[in-house]
Each structure stands twice: as structure tokens, then as C-alpha cells.
Amino acid sequence: MNRVIELDPEEALLRQGQGALLVDVRENSERAAGLPVGAIALPLGQVAARIHEHADTERELLLICAAGARSLRAATQLQALGYARVASIRGGCGAWRVHALPWAQALEPADFLERYDRHLRLPQVGLEGQRRLQRARVAIIGAGGLGSPVALYLAAAGVGHIRLIDDDRVDRSNLQRQVLHTEAAVGDYKVDSARERLLALNPTLDLDTRASRIDAANIERLLDGVELVIDGSDNFPTRYLISDACVQLRLPLVYGAVERFSGQVSVFAAGLRRGQSPCYRCLFPEPPLEAPNCAEAGVLGVLPGLIGMLQATEALKWLLGIGRALDGRLLSVDALGMVFRELQVPVDPECVVCAPGRVFGGYFDYEQSCSAR
Structure with missing residues (x-):
């Protein structure tokens, strides 16, 4: 040589x-x-x-x-x-x-290059990928157990525009798992508590907080202008409403749920790929007659952190266009046995919402048929 x-x-x-x-x-x-x-x-x-x-x-x-x-x-x-x-x-x-x-x-300013240095070193991200994250617009529904780790990690990762939606106030019982909030925030709106914490982590973040409860009348307005939705809710009425709206608005949905010692994560992209990707209703066509939420059934404090981080991972992969999304797959986690299982989620050709050619019949209020938050 x-x-x-x-x-x-x-x-x-x-x-x-x-x-x-x-x-x-x-x-x-x-x-x-x-x-x-x-x-x-x-x-x-x-x-x-x-x-x-x-x-x-x-x-x-x-x-x-x-x-x-x-x-x-x-x-x-x-x-x-x-x-x-x-x-x-x-x-x-x-x-x-x-x-x-x-x-x-x-x-790019020095802060950008220094803050995201470890992303910039990844060939799958690099400068263009980080700029893509900076331009991304994401809605996180819920600032509780799941929304806390999702919001923290997306803000830290440089997702530039985050809309955080939650009408609840911080309760002392939340602090066991909702790591966005502190003792000093008890009684405050969760979105206000979250704003302080997230901007302290990343002051360049464009954070849009909405102290609103999602319902059929406002959901399309609350999701207007975003490109990805992350479901951090804790009840079936809200999950069905979010899923139906994402199909109608052609938005991908990152789903997560926890109960006691188990959790689930998936990606539903039927809004973008009707007939090819399932929606939440393809997995659960109808809500159960009775289903406890975390306040009723309890939940291991670290479990929402685990599931929320998996949701954040799926969101970043989707925004960057890298890896294999959990689209059409459900990841089930048993924390007691530390067992991860993957289940295929087929498209339901008769789905009342996402079947190709299906005319949308409007948002249905499930508050009367399954437990509300």
C-alpha cells in the first residue's frame, strides 16, 4: 500500500x-x-x-x-x-x-449538533433523519402512565412538534408510575405539569398542550395537522374513538395498553393502507361489557414505562422510516414472567370502519357500554 x-x-x-x-x-x-x-x-x-x-x-x-x-x-x-x-x-x-x-x-446550531450527537452517528438516522424528526408533528393522547415515557423520550429524541392532550389533573396516586409529574404538581393539570418537565428537558421543543377530554365532537379538531398519533389512554371508549378517527383522517396509530402485570403494543395503519393493515377494531371488534381501568385493577408502576418506551420506539421508527413496524403484529408483555409474545393481527375484511369501500357511519359513543376513565 x-x-x-x-x-x-x-x-x-x-x-x-x-x-x-x-x-x-x-x-x-x-x-x-x-x-x-x-x-x-x-x-x-x-x-x-x-x-x-x-x-x-x-x-x-x-x-x-x-x-x-x-x-x-x-x-x-x-x-x-x-x-x-x-x-x-x-x-x-x-x-x-x-x-x-x-x-x-x-x-444547524451548535445545540442541535451536540444534543443529538448520538443520533447523528447512526447511519439509519444521521443529519437528514434528525431533521425529519425535528419537522415531525405527533399527537400524544394522555399524559399519564403511558404518555409520560412516550413524551419524555420523543422530546429527548428531538421530535420537534408534540401535541399533548389530557384533561386530567395530577393526583398523588399517579406518581407511582406517571414519571412526568412530581409531588409539587399534585392538583395541577397534567398538561401543565408536563409542559414544565418537557421544556426543561428540551427547550427547543414546540409543545402544544391541550387540557381537553377527547370526544366525538372535538377529536378531528384535536388531531388536525399531526402525522402520527400515540394512544396513551386507559379506557376502551377513548381507544375506539381514537382508532376510528385515525382511519378517517388517514393517520398511523401507535397503540399501547397496560393492566396489572401485562401490556400490549401495536401499530395500526389502516388509515394509510386500507385492506392491507388492520385497525384497532380488527383486533377487538367490540369492547368488553366490563373492563377495569388502572384505578380499579391496579398496575405495576414500572409497566407503563416499559410499554411507553416500546411505543416511543415504534413512533421513532415510523417517523424515520426505518426498521420493521409492529403494523399487523401485537406485542404482548407478561412482566411477571418477563415473557414477550408476538401475535399476528389480520385485517378484518368486514371491519365496520376500515374495510375497503366502507362508508363511515360516524363516531359511536361507547361511554354507556364499557367502563369510562
Whole structure:
């Protein structure tokens, strides 16, 4: 293997003008102050795996880092892959700026690059994926046991616009599992308590809180403008209402439920893929005549955290377009035995809501037929 050529910044700039590709191999978080004009950003850990997306083996490549050490390593890696025309820039970006060569300011603020550094390192996320999360608009229904971990993790992950809907107030009995809230918030609206906690975690968040109880008259208005809905409710009337609305509004729904020591998670995308993906009614066509909620049956305090984190995971995967969603699958969790089971959820061709060609008959009020919150 040939020794890697090192170029002074001025020579590198000249070659760049003649068609060479300048590759900045620093970490994304290091680019808070910008990068050389015309350079592509490809961190050292991704160079070998992704350089083919930008250049073939015949193109001349100029590698630059902070001071020159990492660019030498990257050049060695590329030589081993068959890239013969490779050079490292002596002194790196420090020397580039000392010589006052063309420099582009970063498109993202330093806070963005630092805060989401671990996401930016993931090839499945990267800068474009993080920007996608920043643009995303998500509704979380319920700021209780499930909504707490969902909201915390989506806010921390950089989901830019979160609408949190809950009409309840914080009760001391909530604190055993609803980790958004504290003793000081007892008596306050949950959405107000959540606002304080979430903005303390991520002040860049666009948080839209609604102290409203969802019903047939307001659900479409409350879900207007979002692209994904996460169900953190704790009763059957609300679940059916949310599911029906998501089918009508063509929205994907991330479902979660807990009771005592067990929980469930799924994704219902019938609103986007009628006849191909199920809705909640395909799984449960009718609500049970009697079903206790958490206040009546009890729930292990950590269980909503587990299920809520799984919901947040499914939401992030969906927003990023990565992995395999739980669409058409129900993940069942038995916390006592720590057993996870996966069940297939087929599409019901006779579903009263999501069957292809089915005319929507309006929202039905189940408050009289199954237990309410």
C-alpha cells in the first residue's frame, strides 16, 4: 500500500476546484462552527461504508479532519478499498481556517449538533433523519402512565412538534408510575405539569398542550395537522374513538395498553393502507361489557414505562422510516414472567370502519357500554 499523500490546504483547494471531492471526516457534532465550502460530511466511522454513495474509485478524494490525524486514517482505509487517488490535508480544518480559505457556516446550531450527537452517528438516522424528526408533528393522547415515557423520550429524541392532550389533573396516586409529574404538581393539570418537565428537558421543543377530554365532537379538531398519533389512554371508549378517527383522517396509530402485570403494543395503519393493515377494531371488534381501568385493577408502576418506551420506539421508527413496524403484529408483555409474545393481527375484511369501500357511519359513543376513565 502506498504512503498517503499529505497536501497543504492551498493545494487541496486548487485540486478541489479541478474536480476533487473534499470529504470532512469529523464527527457531526464538531461541525458546529461550519466546514470547508463544498465539502461533504462523512464521519470517520462511516467513510469506508458510505464513500461509494459519493464517489467511484477513479475520483480524487481529499480528506480533512480537525488537525490531520483522522484524515490520514480515513485515507488509509480508502486505499485498502481500491481508491488510489486519495490525499489527506495537512493541519486539517485548523490550518484551512488559518489560511482564510472558503468556509461555510453550519446549517444547524451548535445545540442541535451536540444534543443529538448520538443520533447523528447512526447511519439509519444521521443529519437528514434528525431533521425529519425535528419537522415531525405527533399527537400524544394522555399524559399519564403511558404518555409520560412516550413524551419524555420523543422530546429527548428531538421530535420537534408534540401535541399533548389530557384533561386530567395530577393526583398523588399517579406518581407511582406517571414519571412526568412530581409531588409539587399534585392538583395541577397534567398538561401543565408536563409542559414544565418537557421544556426543561428540551427547550427547543414546540409543545402544544391541550387540557381537553377527547370526544366525538372535538377529536378531528384535536388531531388536525399531526402525522402520527400515540394512544396513551386507559379506557376502551377513548381507544375506539381514537382508532376510528385515525382511519378517517388517514393517520398511523401507535397503540399501547397496560393492566396489572401485562401490556400490549401495536401499530395500526389502516388509515394509510386500507385492506392491507388492520385497525384497532380488527383486533377487538367490540369492547368488553366490563373492563377495569388502572384505578380499579391496579398496575405495576414500572409497566407503563416499559410499554411507553416500546411505543416511543415504534413512533421513532415510523417517523424515520426505518426498521420493521409492529403494523399487523401485537406485542404482548407478561412482566411477571418477563415473557414477550408476538401475535399476528389480520385485517378484518368486514371491519365496520376500515374495510375497503366502507362508508363511515360516524363516531359511536361507547361511554354507556364499557367502563369510562
